[in-house]
Structures are given as structure tokens and as C-alpha cells.
Amino acid sequence: MDTDGHGAHGRESGLRDFVGRFRGWMAANEAELAPLLPAHADYDLRVETAKRLRKMLFDAEWGRVGWPEAAGGLGGTILHRAAMHDELFRAGWGGPTIFEHLEIVAPTLVRYADPDFVRAVLPRFLDGSQPWxxxxxxxxxxxxxxxxxxxxxxxxxxxxxxxxxxxxxxxxxxxxxxxxxxxxxxxxxxxxxxxxxxxxxxxxxxxxxxxxxxxxxxxxxxxxxxxxxxxxxxxxxxxxGWKAAMYLLAHERGTLSWVRHCGFRENLTAAAKAMNDSSDRQVGEAALHLLGVRATAINLLAREALDVELGPDSAFNKLLTTRTEQTVYNVLRDIDSARVAFPLDSETDPVLQQEYLFSRIVTVYGGSQQMQLMTIARHVLGLRDA
Ligand SMILES: Cc1cc2nc3c(=O)[nH]c(=O)nc-3n(C[C@H](O)[C@H](O)[C@H](O)COP(=O)(O)OP(=O)(O)OC[C@H]3O[C@@H](n4cnc5c(N)ncnc54)[C@H](O)[C@@H]3O)c2cc1C
The missing domain is CATH 2.40.110.10 (Butyryl-CoA Dehydrogenase, subunit A, domain 2)
Known part of the structure; x- marks a missing residue:
């Protein structure tokens, strides 16, 4: 793969060029790539497919971009990873499944683990063979x-x-x-x-x-x-451990929202095709929520790329993402109900139905909604318990 003179895959200034090259690679490898993009309703198969995609990206070196060379990557920043994920979603990707942890766990390993240990384990995480x-x-x-x-x-x-x-x-x-x-x-x-x-x-x-x-x-x-x-x-x-745990949670509540919002966007776009006059307001509101998440996620990605530590204000991002996810899947349920219907029938999209049900519990992972509000009150607004 080409380099562009700013480290292995260029920094932010080379991002547009990087995206162009990634698109070119996707087009040239479409036949091999296409079967690895859709999410399967059978979760074991979905994970197996996600692993094969990671392997393909790793072998072609894209899967190592955005990670430090000392840790087995090829340099670049989280912006490269985000741009790559965005392109994959636009091409019909169902999402990273177990490899969401690359955006949650891996930054903590890079920051806090013994350098030799990271060099030994991170490449096996990136190539999909040893998930965390x-x-x-x-x-x-x-x-x-x-x-x-x-x-x-x-x-x-x-x-x-x-x-x-x-x-x-x-x-x-x-x-x-x-x-x-x-x-x-x-x-x-x-x-x-x-x-x-x-x-x-x-x-x-x-x-x-x-x-x-x-x-x-x-x-x-x-x-x-x-x-x-x-x-x-x-x-x-x-x-x-607490310090490292807070670092990890800031990523789970913060930068992870980029990859998640890309998936919501694609589902909302597909559902909007079934929109009628009475649902346009609902779809519009969901789109606005999505733009809000996109804006705050970009802000966090930029901070991470500049090595500015994410802090407790990531909790705000988690609240926004949660609200958006539930709003988007409510819209899907309301305007494209046949695809999310219960029980399963011939028109149901089983993956969409799984995602709709999952969206009911997103107020809990990464710390419950009440705990995010408490974090904002105490550590962002500086309020104290009475
Ligand atoms: C989809 C999903 C994925 C997850 N993945 C992981 C994972 O990979 N690794 C991992 O370690 N954990 C994971 N979790 C666990 C998650 O972090 C916990 O469920 C969460 O922190 C809440 O803890 P709990 O379930 O023990 O509920 P509890 O802490 O018992 O809370 C129950 C309810 O009481 C409220 N509550 C509790 N204490 C207070 C308080 N002081 N003030 C106000 N309200 C309060 C909570 O907000 C909640 O509504 C996951 C959870 C989900 C749903």
C-alpha cells in the first residue's frame, strides 16, 4: 500500500487521499469483499464473517492503519479508522460486531500495557484472530x-x-x-x-x-x-486500575459513537424510502439527532487524534447516542413495521429486529443513563450531593 510522506498512512492532511485510495481498493476487491459486508442473523456466522473481514483488511494493510507502529500498526490516527469505517458502512457493511472492542479496549492497551505485550497481542486483535x-x-x-x-x-x-x-x-x-x-x-x-x-x-x-x-x-x-x-x-x-478503566469508559461512551452512528444512518436512510407525508417529521427529527451525534463524535475523534485525553464529558455523548439509537429504531418500527414485526414472518428482517430489540437496552451498557447523568453533574458541572 502507498505511503504519503507523513508516516505510514499520512495524518489528517492526507485523509482525503487516504479515503480515495481505500475506495479504489474496495472497488478493485469487490468480489471478495461483498460477501463479508452484510450482517447475518445467525450471530456465530456474523462473528465469523467479521473475523474474515478483519483478516482481509489486515492482510491488505488497511486494518493496521490508525494504530502506532510501535504497537504493530502502520501509524495514522483514529481519523483514518473512522473514515475507513464510514466507507465500509456506505458500501453495505453491517458493522464491526465483536470488533467494536477495537475502539474500546485497544486504545487502553496501547496507552497502559507493557509495550512488548501490546506488540505481541495487538496485531492478533487487528487481524481478527484473537478478539478481546x-x-x-x-x-x-x-x-x-x-x-x-x-x-x-x-x-x-x-x-x-x-x-x-x-x-x-x-x-x-x-x-x-x-x-x-x-x-x-x-x-x-x-x-x-x-x-x-x-x-x-x-x-x-x-x-x-x-x-x-x-x-x-x-x-x-x-x-x-x-x-x-x-x-x-x-x-x-x-x-x-481505576484510571485505566475511566480511560476505557471515555472511549466506550465517546469515540465508539462514530461507528455506531454510521450504522444508524444507513438503517434510517433505507427506512426513509418507505416514508410517507405523515412520517416525514419523525424521520426529520431522527436525522437531526443523528447529526448531533455526528458533530459531537467528530469533536471527540479530533481530540483523540491530537492526543487530548477524553474526559467525563464523554458521558454527554453516550446520552446523545443512546437517545438517537432509540429514536432511529422507533422510526423504523413505526414507518417500516413489517420489517421489525413480531413474531418473525416472511417480511421480517431478522437482523433489524435484533437491532431494534438491542436498542431497548442501550441505556445500560457503558454505565446506565442515571450514572451518565451523575457523572455529568459531578465531574463536568462540578455539582455536589446535598
Ligand atoms: C448490552 C450490554 C452490554 C454490556 N457489556 C458489558 C461488558 O462488555 N463488560 C462489562 O463489564 N459490563 C458490561 N455491561 C454491564 C453494564 O456495564 C452494567 O449493566 C451497568 O453498569 C449497570 O449495572 P447493573 O446491571 O449491575 O445495574 P445496577 O447497578 O444494579 O443498576 C440498576 C438500576 O439502578 C440504577 N442505579 C444504580 N445505582 C444508582 C445510583 N447510585 N443512583 C441512581 N441510580 C442508580 C441504575 O441506573 C439502573 O437503572 C453491559 C450491559 C449491557 C446492557
Whole structure:
């Protein structure tokens, strides 16, 4: 693949050129690419297809763009990744599925993990062969994350992990889990937490999928019993897990919205074709919401590209994205109801129906809506509890 004299794939100034070259590559490889773009209703097949697409992008080097060379990438910024995702969506892509975690987990690995460890694992994440999960929530510690109880104790050689995580997205498909564990005392709350990378093929790890209302088992529980983890898999400082976790959550609540909004946009555009006079106002409102998310997402992407740390105001973006997702899928339900109908019939689009049902729970992932409002009140507006 060409380079343009600003590092492997150019910085923002070369973005237009980069998009042109990516479009050219997509056109030249259409026959191989086309079967890898649509989302399959069978979730296992959807994930398998997403992995094959990652492999194809990686082999052609596009999948390494936007990641630092020291970590196994080819340089460039998140803007390159965002532009590439945008193009894929416009070509009919159903979305990254388990590789949303590339926008959530991977930046945290790049920022906080041991450089040799990142160089070993990131390319396998980028080529789709070793996906990652995020293990924060526990049965008694979701909103109260600082109360989590999964423990890691150092035995002089390894960290020994015991406990359980829940609501772990894509646990069933992941090779690694970026987990938040307690290495200090319960009284230390968030100061006693450490982030650690756990190989899910280690002895003592038991993942159990959870079947969701939309028929997928995208979420899971993961139990850890005396799981040995070598010390170079501590991510950041021992006792410094909270800082790394907040960094990760700022991406989940913030920059992730770019890739998500591209998917909403394509679905809304398709549904608008079935629009009539009485639905144009509803579609217009959803389009306005989408533009709002797009604007705030671009702002966050630009900050990330300039290495300006995203902060608690990402919570605002999460609220906006959530509201937009629910508005868009409400529109789909109202104006194109046959495709989202219950029960499934010949006119139902099973993927769209899954997405509609998923849109009902988006007020919860990445921290519930109430917790986002609390974060804004406390850490953006500086309000204190009475
Ligand atoms: C689709 C999806 C994907 C997810 N993926 C992951 C993942 O990959 N990894 C992971 O670690 N977790 C994941 N989660 C879990 C998610 O982060 C938690 O569900 C979330 O933080 C809420 O925690 P909880 O379920 O324990 O609910 P609780 O914390 O029990 O909250 C229940 C309700 O009480 C409210 N509430 C709680 N405390 C307060 C308070 N102090 N003030 C006001 N209201 C409060 C909440 O807002 C919520 O409405 C996912 C969840 C979903 C739905």
C-alpha cells in the first residue's frame, strides 16, 4: 500500500487521499469483499464473517492503519479508522460486531500495557484472530463498579485470579479479557483496583453465554478459579486500575459513537424510502439527532487524534447516542413495521429486529443513563450531593 510522506498512512492532511485510495481498493476487491459486508442473523456466522473481514483488511494493510507502529500498526490516527469505517458502512457493511472492542479496549492497551505485550497481542486483535472482551461488571458491582470483588493475589510468580464477571459482551468469542480486579482491600474502594489482561484459554476460566431477548448470546458470564496470570499482563500500575478503566469508559461512551452512528444512518436512510407525508417529521427529527451525534463524535475523534485525553464529558455523548439509537429504531418500527414485526414472518428482517430489540437496552451498557447523568453533574458541572 502507498505511503504519503507523513508516516505510514499520512495524518489528517492526507485523509482525503487516504479515503480515495481505500475506495479504489474496495472497488478493485469487490468480489471478495461483498460477501463479508452484510450482517447475518445467525450471530456465530456474523462473528465469523467479521473475523474474515478483519483478516482481509489486515492482510491488505488497511486494518493496521490508525494504530502506532510501535504497537504493530502502520501509524495514522483514529481519523483514518473512522473514515475507513464510514466507507465500509456506505458500501453495505453491517458493522464491526465483536470488533467494536477495537475502539474500546485497544486504545487502553496501547496507552497502559507493557509495550512488548501490546506488540505481541495487538496485531492478533487487528487481524481478527484473537478478539478481546471487557470484564468490569460483576453481579453486585455494575453501577457501583468500585465495589467489585474479583480478586488477584500475587504468589511471587504470577497473579492468581478468583471471582466472576457478568454481562461480558462477546465473552463467548473472545480470546482475552481486559479485567478490572481487586488487588487492595475492599475499604480502599476504587484505589484498590488493578487492570489485568487474562487469557481466556487459561485453566480455571469458565465462560457461560447468556441468551438475550433478541435471540443472540452476545453477553456472558465468566468465572475465574485460581487462574494464573503472568506479571507482564498488568495493564498500567498495580492499584491504578481505576484510571485505566475511566480511560476505557471515555472511549466506550465517546469515540465508539462514530461507528455506531454510521450504522444508524444507513438503517434510517433505507427506512426513509418507505416514508410517507405523515412520517416525514419523525424521520426529520431522527436525522437531526443523528447529526448531533455526528458533530459531537467528530469533536471527540479530533481530540483523540491530537492526543487530548477524553474526559467525563464523554458521558454527554453516550446520552446523545443512546437517545438517537432509540429514536432511529422507533422510526423504523413505526414507518417500516413489517420489517421489525413480531413474531418473525416472511417480511421480517431478522437482523433489524435484533437491532431494534438491542436498542431497548442501550441505556445500560457503558454505565446506565442515571450514572451518565451523575457523572455529568459531578465531574463536568462540578455539582455536589446535598
Ligand atoms: C448490552 C450490554 C452490554 C454490556 N457489556 C458489558 C461488558 O462488555 N463488560 C462489562 O463489564 N459490563 C458490561 N455491561 C454491564 C453494564 O456495564 C452494567 O449493566 C451497568 O453498569 C449497570 O449495572 P447493573 O446491571 O449491575 O445495574 P445496577 O447497578 O444494579 O443498576 C440498576 C438500576 O439502578 C440504577 N442505579 C444504580 N445505582 C444508582 C445510583 N447510585 N443512583 C441512581 N441510580 C442508580 C441504575 O441506573 C439502573 O437503572 C453491559 C450491559 C449491557 C446492557
Amino acid at each position: 472482551a471487557q470484564g468490569f461488571s460483576e453481579p453486585e458491582a455494575g453501577s457501583d463498579l468500585a465495589g467489585l470483588r474479583t480478586r488477584a493475589e500475587f504468589d511471587g510468580t504470577d497473579w492468581i485470579v478468583n471471582g466472576a464477571k457478568i454481562w461480558t459482551s462477546w465473552a463467548k468469542y473472545a480470546r482475552w479479557c481486559l479485567a478490572l480486579v481487586r488487588t487492595g482491600t475492599t475499604e480502599q474502594r476504587h484505589r484498590g483496583l488493578t487492570m489485568i489482561a487474562i487469557d481466556l484459554r487459561s485453566p480455571g476460566v469458565t465462560p457461560r453465554p447468556i441468551r438475550q431477548a433478541n435471540g443472540t448470546d452476545e453477553l456472558g458470564e465468566v468465572a475465574f478459579e485460581d487462574v494464573r496470570v503472568p506479571p507482564d499482563r498488568i495493564i498500567g500500575e498495580v492499584g491504578g
